[in-house]
Amino acid sequence: MAQAALKPELANENVSTGIDDGAREEIAQALSAILTDTYYLVIKSHIYHWNVVGPMFHAIHEMTEEQYTNLFKAADEIAERIRALGHKAPIADAAGPKEAVVSMDASARSAHDMVADLIQDHEAAIRKMRDAADMAEDKRDFVTHDLLVGRMTYHEQVVWMWRSLITDKE
Ligand SMILES: [Fe+2]
Numbered sequence: 001m002a003q004a005a006l007k008p009e010l011a012n013e014n015v016s017t018g019i020d021d022g023a024r025e026e027i028a029q030a031l032s033a034i035l036t037d038t039y040y041l042v043i044k045s046h047i048y049h050w051n052v053v054g055p056m057f058h059a060i061h062e063m064t065e066e067q068y069t070n071l072f073k074a075a076d077e078i079a080e081r082i083r084a085l086g087h088k089a090p091i092a093d094a095a096g097p098k099e100a101v102v103s104m105d106a107s108a109r110s111a112h113d114m115v116a117d118l119i120q121d122h123e124a125a126i127r128k129m130r131d132a133a134d135m136a137e138d139k140r141d142f143v144t145h146d147l148l149v150g151r152m153t154y155h156e157q158v159v160w161m162w163r164s165l166i167t168d169k170e
Contacts, residue, residue: 015086023139024085030132031144032090034151035078037125042071044121048114056111059165067158074151081147115166119159126155 015024049064079089109117133148 013086015084019085019139019141023141025087025091027132027136027139027141027144028082028085028087028091030128030135031078031082031085034125034129034132034148035075035082035090037121037128038071038075038078038151041118041121041125042068042075045071045118048109048118052111052114054111056115056165060111060115063161063165070154074154077147078151081144085141085144112166115162119162122155122159122162126152126159129155 019027045064045068049061049068052060052064082089082091129148129152133145133152136142136144136148
């Protein structure tokens with residue numbers, strides 16, 4: 001009935017795509033933690049973009065802009081994957097947003113320390129993604145696995161570029 005279709009109702013999120021409820025929840029939890037890391041890096045990259053000074057200013061200013069733009073789009077993809085798994089983004093009790101604090105001292109770091117700090121955060125994010133990708137594949141969620149492989153490819157490239165910028169010996 002056309003009229004019934006127009007009536008707002010609570011969406012039925014009983015997803016039946018071959019991944020059981022428990023697995024979908026576990027994957028959504030892992031993705032929520034990754035979403036938090038991604039947003040955290042968006043904010044931190046932006047803060048360094050604004051506050052970096054010194055001879056590496058131009059490189060860091062440009063690279064952080066490319067990165068927070070990429071990360072912001074990625075956050076949308078990750079959140080939408082959580083929705084496709086039948087959960088709210090971020091899933092409520094994930095270790096995440098409430099614990100994510102970007103220290104304002106970030107702006108007081110030297111250019112070198114900013115890059116070293118970003119490398120550390122990207123690497124921590126990669127380690128978390130690797131575990132989540134492994135777990136998702138185990139549960140036959142190849143879509144999440146594929147999404148995370150793509151994200152790790154990007155983050156690993158970012159780490160290589162930052163290392164190349166601050167390493168002065170071959
Ligand atoms: Fe800017």
